[in-house]
Amino acid sequence: MALKLTLVRYEPSMSVGNEELDGQHARFFELLGDFGSALADPYHPITDPAERAAVLDLVGRLREYALFHFGTEERHMQECAFPGLDEQKRAHNEFIRSVLAFERDLEAKRPLAAVKIRDFIHDWYRGHILDADKKYAPFLTGQAKKGA
Ligand SMILES: [Fe+2]
Ligand SMILES: [Fe+2]
Structure with a gap:
């Protein structure tokens, strides 16, 4: 199954008007891409301990990067x-x-498909960049009056 199909890459139209933040958004999508391609079959619930450890590691790295970016x-x-x-x-x-x-959930060994996590992070974050983050762009670039 081509997991990449549902992935969205960073595009210049997503720009929030700041190079540093745009770069971080792009990096975040790259990390999500790694997540998608790391597992042979991300649609099956994770039962294998090595697979679970790999997913936990990836999710942890994504969370750390998200914290840094936020x-x-x-x-x-x-x-x-x-x-x-x-x-x-x-x-x-x-x-x-x-x-x-x-x-x-992963640590408690609950049956969870990796794709569920990946899709949640992807959809949430994509929606956030394209909606909430876009709103601060005019303030960063000085197009909006400060405090308006
Ligand atoms: Fe952001
Ligand atoms: Fe944000």
Whole structure:
């Protein structure tokens, strides 16, 4: 099964007007791509301990990268006085909480297909970049009046 089919790559149209943050968004999608291609059959519930360990490792790396990115992003939003900062922080926290719940499921050996985790992270994050993150772009680039 060609898992790559459902993947979306970073495109310039996703730009939030800041090179550092655009680069991080692109890297995040790359990590998701690694996740998709790491397993022979990501559609089957994970039962093999080695496979579970590999998925846990990948999910952990994605979570760490997301935390690093959210930190950078929140700092930029603060610097340009973006009024939606609290909402963004809430969404970022919710994302991390959900990823931690997946990790707990894996650690508890619950039958979970890797693709479910990958799709959740992918859909959530893609929606977030294309919607919530886009909203701070005019503030970062100075097109919006600060505090407006
Ligand atoms: Fe972001
Ligand atoms: Fe964000």
